[in-house]
Amino acid sequence: DQQVKQNSPSLSVQEGRISILNCDYTNSMFDYFLWYKKYPAEGPTFLISISSIKDKNEDGRFTVFLNKSAKHLSLHIVPSQPGDSAVYFCAASTQEGGGADGLTFGKGTHLIIQP
């Protein structure tokens, strides 16, 4: 059973517009949520995180929103830039940083920024 779901395998957005990537989870024990970005042949790199006591966290062009009652989070990138083209993974954990259970990842969304 998939505890973290990213239902859009790919997303195409025009440069300069807003990119919105969505993620749903089923495990109510998750308290920490993260987004990682991955380029081909590289490991994932940490982008932004949020704990369940917050509903929004912002870092530059990246904002993560958490709706705990709906078990849904989203990543907003604005404005989108060509270098943002990558696979984005949503991840969740019961402990900050992952701990003994590690991070639980979704399958990823391939974001393509069109010039």
Next chain:
Amino acid sequence: GAGVSQSPSNKVTEKGKDVELRCDPISGHTALYWYRQSLGQGLEFLIYFQGNSAPDKSGLPSDRFSAERTGGSVSTLTIQRTQQEDSAVYLCASSLILAGGISGTDTQYFGPGTRLTVL
């Protein structure tokens, strides 16, 4: 400083052979994680090491998989009698865990992975 490194970057092996994958975490990081990513899937957590503590092996896919971490630093993931379904990218991550769990210090930093192909 240097990031997480993994070797080899690519490994092609025949079914039934044993393979050993290596991870060098970021210097000073006490926590080390192994994940694998099969084709079209997300990352699957395998095992976690914290300092010199014995790891919980329950996340390993089968008893053909084992992992160790020597001296609280370098880690090796060993797969015995490899099967075709073991083909995946194996990723290692490390993080700095400070006493008290200070927010922001637990970020996992990933290596580039080892792509394992079992023929």
